[in-house]
Amino acid sequence: MSTTEVIEDFRWGLDHGTWSVLMKMFPNADIPVYQLSMDYNRKPQYHFDLAKQLSELRDHGVLVIGSGNLVHNLGMLGSGSGGNDWAIEFDELMKSYIDKGDQQSVVDFLKMGPIARLAHPTHEHFLPLLYSLGLRTEKDELTYFNDSFDFGTISMRSVLATPAS
Numbered sequence: 001m002s003t004t005e006v007i008e009d010f011r012w013g014l015d016h017g018t019w020s021v022l023m024k025m026f027p028n029a030d031i032p033v034y035q036l037s038m039d040y041n042r043k044p045q046y047h048f049d050l051a052k053q054l055s056e057l058r059d060h061g062v063l064v065i066g067s068g069n070l071v072h073n074l075g076m077l078g079s080g081s082g083g084n085d086w087a088i089e090f091d092e093l094m095k096s097y098i099d100k101g102d103q104q105s106v107v108d109f110l111k112m113g114p115i116a117r118l119a120h121p122t123h124e125h126f127l128p129l130l131y132s133l134g135l136r137t138e139k140d141e142l143t144y145f146n147d148s149f150d151f152g153t154i155s156m157r158s159v160l161a162t163p164a165s
Contacts, residue, residue: 004050009037017067017128038127047127048107051134064135066128070094071119071155078152090119091147091155094129098142098159103133129159136161 071087097105140161147157
């Protein structure tokens with residue numbers, strides 16, 4: 001992979017995917033935060049590979065959070081907390097790939113065709129997962145601390161990778 005140019009830009013505040021998570025974790029806002037902008041025009045493999053380059057940050061005590069959704073289709077919102085059949089299928093398939101350590105199948109999610117397009121008509125909410133997986137080591141322990149659905153088409157599944165103790 002080629003070198004990626006990094007430019008600081010303070011003209012734009014934190015995205016809701018950043019502040020909505022951090023305000024619960026760090027209510028005093030007393031930690032430095034650097035938010036990465038994702039180049040949506042790049043293929044998913046690019047994002048996964050970039051995360052591999054960023055993995056050294058973990059060795060320096062940097063907490064990296066990928067905030068998105070495993071399923072995110074606002075155009076088909078329903079009511080209640082259960083998931084639609086296709087949304088549950090996509091969520092469970094991604095979980096099975098993650099559990100098996102088959103990161104490449106997760107990266108290649110767009111090749112799944114119609115179910116991937118249903119789960120993500122646009123995939124900017126899926127890309128943060130690729131950063132989390134790209135930063136993961138084989139020694140990390142995975143846990144899921146939320147596996148619920150909102151409005152039938154938004155999977156709130158949350159993956160936590162922590163170094164094995």
